Each structure stands twice: as C-alpha cells, then as structure tokens.
Amino acid sequence: MVRRQFLKNFGLFIFGVFSYFLLRPLFYVTEPPKKRIFISEEEFSKLGNIYLEDEFILVKIGHETLAFSRRCPHLGCKLNFDPESGLIVCPCHQSKFTISGRFISGPAKKDLKQLTVLKTERGIQVEI
Amino acid sequence: MRSEVGKINIKVSILSTSSFIICLISGIPLAFHYQSQNPLLSVLNIEVNIAFGGFFRNLHYLSAQLTLLFMTLHLFDSIYKGLFKLKRLLSWGVLVLTYPLLLFITFTGYLLRADEMGDFAGTIAENMFLEIPFIGAYLQALLLAKSQVGLTKVYLWHLILSFLVTLGLFIWHIKPKVIFRWENLFYFLWIIPIGVFWKFPLIPFEGEKARGPWFFIGAQQLLKFLSPSLVFFLLLLPVLLLLSYAFLPKYAKILSFFLITYIIIYSMFSIWFFFD
Numbered sequence A: 001m002v003r004r005q006f007l008k009n010f011g012l013f014i015f016g017v018f019s020y021f022l023l024r025p026l027f028y029v030t031e032p033p034k035k036r037i038f039i040s041e042e043e044f045s046k047l048g049n050i051y052l053e054d055e056f057i058l059v060k061i062g063h064e065t066l067a068f069s070r071r072c073p074h075l076g077c078k079l080n081f082d083p084e085s086g087l088i089v090c091p092c093h094q095s096k097f098t099i100s101g102r103f104i105s106g107p108a109k110k111d112l113k114q115l116t117v118l119k120t121e122r123g124i125q126v127e128i
Numbered sequence B: 001m002r003s004e005v006g007k008i009n010i011k012v013s014i015l016s017t018s019s020f021i022i023c024l025i026s027g028i029p030l031a032f033h034y035q036s037q038n039p040l041l042s043v044l045n046i047e048v049n050i051a052f053g054g055f056f057r058n059l060h061y062l063s064a065q066l067t068l069l070f071m072t073l074h075l076f077d078s079i080y081k082g083l084f085k086l087k088r089l090l091s092w093g094v095l096v097l098t099y100p101l102l103l104f105i106t107f108t109g110y111l112l113r114a115d116e117m118g119d120f121a122g123t124i125a126e127n128m129f130l131e132i133p134f135i136g137a138y139l140q141a142l143l144l145a146k147s148q149v150g151l152t153k154v155y156l157w158h159l160i161l162s163f164l165v166t167l168g169l170f171i172w173h174i175k176p177k178v179i180f181r182w183e184n185l186f187y188f189l190w191i192i193p194i195g196v197f198w199k200f201p202l203i204p205f206e207g208e209k210a211r212g213p214w215f216f217i218g219a220q221q222l223l224k225f226l227s228p229s230l231v232f233f234l235l236l237l238p239v240l241l242l243l244s245y246a247f248l249p250k251y252a253k254i255l256s257f258f259l260i261t262y263i264i265i266y267s268m269f270s271i272w273f274f275f276d
Helices: A002-026 A041-046 B010-033 B039-048 B053-080 B089-112 B116-131 B136-143 B152-172 B182-189 B191-197 B214-222 B228-247 B249-275
Strands: A036-040 A050-052 A056-061 A064-069 A080-082 A087-089 A103-105 A117-119 A123-127
Touching (some): A050 A080, B010 B039, B010 B053, B010 B191, B053 B089, B053 B191, B053 B249, B089 B152, B116 B228, B182 B191
Antiparallel strands (some): A036 A123, A050 A056, A056 A064
C-alpha cells in the first residue's frame, strides 16, 4: 500500500511537471515588430484632408499633419470616417471622435491614440 | 429517483448529434484547403476554385448553427425533464462545460472566415480578454493571440477542440448504436438541401454599423453601456447557473427562473441592437 501511494504521488508529480512544460509555451506569443510606413511627398500631396490607411488615419489640419491609430480605444475595432457628420466613427459600438482625435460620445471614453509622424524632405513616415 | 424525472426528447438528441456529425464531416474538405497564414484568400479560393468548396462551406456554416441550436434545445429539455438529478456532479459539470466549449469552437469558426466581420469579432474578443484582471493577458495569449500571430492559434483551437469534444462526447455521452441506424437517415439528409440553397456569403464591409455573430449580438449591445469585464462576467453567468443545477437540485425552480429571466433580458438587448 505504501508503494502504491508513493507511485501515485510520484506519478502526479511527474504529471504536474510535464503539464508545466507543456503549458508554458502555449501561453507565450512573440510580439510582432513595430512597423514604419513611408509616404512620399508626391503621394502625400495628392491625399485629401483625411486619409484612411489599413492601420492608421492621416489627418491634415492646415499645415499640421496628425496620425492616429485606426484601432478604437474601446475594444479595437477598425474606425471609419463618416463624411456626413465629419466625424470618425467606430462601427462596432458607435463611439464618435472628431478628426483631431478627441472623444465625443460612446463607450470608448478615451481620445484616439496618436502616432508619431516624422517629416523629412522626401516624405513622411508613420510609426505604428 | 428514476420516477421523478421524465424521458429525454430523443428527436432533439438525434438532431443535435446528426447536425454535429454533418458539421464535422463537412469541415474536413475545408481544412485541407484552408491556410491560416493567408485566411481570406484561401476562403475565397475554397469558394471559387475548389470543387464543391462553396457547398461544403455553406453546409459547415449551417450545420454549426444547427448544432448550437439543437444543443441548446437539448440542454433545456434535459433541465425541464429534471435529468440533472440522475447525473453525478462531475458528469453534469462536464456536460454543461461542453456547451461554452462548443460556443467557443463556433466563434473561432466565425473568426476563420477572416472577412471584416470576423476580424472585428476577433479583435473585440481579444480586447475583452485583456480587460479581465490578472489572468486576462494569459488567456488572450493562450486562446486567440490574433494581433500577434494572426489566425494561427484560432485555427489550431478550432481543430483541436472539435477533435477533443467529439472524442469526449462519443466516449461518454452519445450512443452510436442509437444514432447510426438506417431509421435515422433523414435526420442527417434534411440538412444537405438547405446547405445547397441557403448561402452564407462573406461580409466585406458594413460602413458605420457592424454586426457580430447572432449569439453575441446581445453582448455587443451591452458593451455600449457596460464595462468589458462586466460583460464578460455576464456571459459566463449562465454557465454558473447551469452548473449549480447539480449542486442545488432542490432549488431547480429558482435557478430556472433566473435562467429564463437572463435569456429574456439578453434577447431584448439583441433586439434593441437592430433598432438602435
């Protein structure tokens, strides 16, 4: 009986150790590297006042250029621009933002995440 | 104990099993052509290039919905007839936990379409996981990790969990001798013509209002008012209620009252979504 008890405990111990080795890699994910997107001066001058890229929004206000992440600060949906009201709208839970990125209404409660825009002579570079 | 409980509705049981089996089989040809690194294009490839690919995709989609529907009916039926009194705590618990597992499999399937709707649903789920205190980030990394590795993990869980659920159900719950009889042939066949005629297209873009999968519309409406972690808890609440049937069989009526109230409120939020 003592030997069986020992084997049971030993088995459970081994099981526990192996589950740790099994589960540890399952919880680990590799973070993707940061992206830098370059828009040349020529292309940039053709763009309208608001430009929606896949992952960011580019807004021109006067001489200033702002870039926002296109992810809604609420739960990460892809934001859209509503030309009728002139606002940036989240399609999932209807949060609304001005084109300068300020929060107006909806569940998001935060302003849009601003990205750094690097201006050079040849164009602009947005870092995501 | 036997005399207190009713008999399970065998038609609903067979229907839920048959749609589940159809779903499994129709998933096989899709899995051979699906590439999780290149999801949207491979789904389009299945639709356009592969022989009967569109048909199998429709059938897979439809039978998954039907499985969920009949499984829900089967669960309500077993509660209504008081069958949880016959089960041990563990076996009732495992059976009840099969249900959220099945929901998760269906949800991962919804993400694997990789159209705009699936993408939104995935991102929302991911961020909701991250809102859970302490374990949220681990759960996100384990179950979805969509923003880091794309749909790779989602696809793996879709396959692994459907395999495990099938294994578990056929060992402990479903009796093949009852299901696989020629008398039950039409329980299987009726789904196929519907799969031919009812199309489930990819949804590219819905402008300013996007809609999630039908069983999560209520949650989507709730998220407009409540914090994400609270909504997550509310989604888990029915599982806790269902589990407690086995712990507190004497209070079954009160539990059923809570469950029905929950379903009514949730459906009202779902309907509200379309008028908001």
